Amino acid sequence: MIDLRSDTKTKPTEAMRQAMAEAEVGDDVDREDPTVNKLEAVAAELLGKETGLLVTSGTQGNIVSLLSLTESGQKLILEQDAHMFHYERGGVARLAGLMVHTLPGRYGTMDPEEVETAIWPDEIHRAPTGAVALENTHNRAGGTCLSVGHTNDICEIAHRHGVPVHIDGARIFDAAVALGVEARELVADADSVTFCLSKSLGAPVGSVICGEAAFITRAREYRKILGGGMRQAGIIAAAGLVALEQELPRLHEDHQKARRVAEVLAALPGVRLDLATVQTNMVLFELHRDDVTAMQLCERLAGYDINAKPRSEVEIRFVLHRDISFSDTERVCVALEEVLGRGN
Numbered sequence: 001m002i003d004l005r006s007d008t009k010t011k012p013t014e015a016m017r018q019a020m021a022e023a024e025v026g027d028d029v030d031r032e033d034p035t036v037n038k039l040e041a042v043a044a045e046l047l048g049k050e051t052g053l054l055v056t057s058g059t060q061g062n063i064v065s066l067l068s069l070t071e072s073g074q075k076l077i078l079e080q081d082a083h084m085f086h087y088e089r090g091g092v093a094r095l096a097g098l099m100v101h102t103l104p105g106r107y108g109t110m111d112p113e114e115v116e117t118a119i120w121p122d123e124i125h126r127a128p129t130g131a132v133a134l135e136n137t138h139n140r141a142g143g144t145c146l147s148v149g150h151t152n153d154i155c156e157i158a159h160r161h162g163v164p165v166h167i168d169g170a171r172i173f174d175a176a177v178a179l180g181v182e183a184r185e186l187v188a189d190a191d192s193v194t195f196c197l198s199k200s201l202g203a204p205v206g207s208v209i210c211g212e213a214a215f216i217t218r219a220r221e222y223r224k225i226l227g228g229g230m231r232q233a234g235i236i237a238a239a240g241l242v243a244l245e246q247e248l249p250r251l252h253e254d255h256q257k258a259r260r261v262a263e264v265l266a267a268l269p270g271v272r273l274d275l276a277t278v279q280t281n282m283v284l285f286e287l288h289r290d291d292v293t294a295m296q297l298c299e300r301l302a303g304y305d306i307n308a309k310p311r312s313e314v315e316i317r318f319v320l321h322r323d324i325s326f327s328d329t330e331r332v333c334v335a336l337e338e339v340l341g342r343g344n
């Protein structure tokens with residue numbers, strides 16, 4: 001089965017399973033797990049931050065970061081299609097007590113002037129702004145990248161007003177590869193960043209928060225409160241280290257596969273696809289046909305052993321990843337041409 005639904009569907013590689021079986025472990029709550037300590041150090045080095053903290057998931061990384069950066073009753077400025085706004089069960093409101101102020105984005109990028117205007121002046125009627133959060137790559141925009149310049153601009157504005165910036169970098173390494181920059185450049189001015197081991201990097205579980213030491217000390221406390229102290233977590237970290245060593249250098253291949261599928265799709269009748277959004281491992285498109293709906297397309301693809309899911313009545317997102325080879329990618333292209341090649 002070729003699973004196009006998400007890069008979260010990847011299975012751990014043989015090298016990951018081997019590393020997990022052989023991992024040296026200890027009690028990570030007491031910081032005694034050498035493999036976790038190593039992963040946190042490697043992650044911090046890659047992102048140019050003082051230190052790192054292994055957490056269970058991207059969602060936990062985001063909420064722990066925001067709990068650590070803000071106070072209840074403050075405001076969080078977010079792009080309106082942010083993962084944190086749509087898909088994290090309202091955790092920032094429920095657990096961190098943050099009021100969310102969303103702003104429109106273009107390819108996931110907010111207008112810096114609008115961000116500055118949204119940081120309301122400090123007066124009796126207004127909620128103070130606790131943080132600005134960015135998402136790179138931007139999931140709902142189709143895996144688009146926020147540039148170094150844009151990120152620096154937002155950080156400069158926020159910091160000028162004394163507001164910290166968090167980056168939800170679930171797929172930050174995809175952005176770095178696509179933009180041809182180091183990941184550390186993309187987060188240089190941010191106060192916190194989380195990235196996921198379990199998405200395009202292909203590990204089975206885990207995310208890492210990176211930031212300065214004082215911030216990570218607070219984050220470690222919140223991780224404990226949320227039940228994220230995992231004891232012999234070295235078995236998770238071991239797979240994460242393999243992911244950073246072996247999978248990071250091949251992320252560009254997923255981008256090539258996504259581009260190939262996107263170009264085939266864009267030429268098919270009734271497909272609306274903005275090729276400018278195809279920057280990393282995702283292909284987001286709409287299907288406008290009388291003879292086949294987005295749901296029916298997915299049903300027909302199942303007949304080709306391809307697993308896909310519509311995101312709305314007309315919208316579908318495909319994600320290319322390590323478990324989809326280049327020849328699988330060609331099979332996807334052939335199937336799409338067969339199903340959509342004829343008709344209106």
Ligand SMILES: Cc1ncc(COP(=O)(O)O)c(C=O)c1O
Binds near residue numbers: 137170196
């Ligand atoms: C941009 C982004 N942030 C956060 C998450 C949450 O990660 P998790 O599913 O590990 O909680 C995801 C998940 O897909 C994501 O795409």
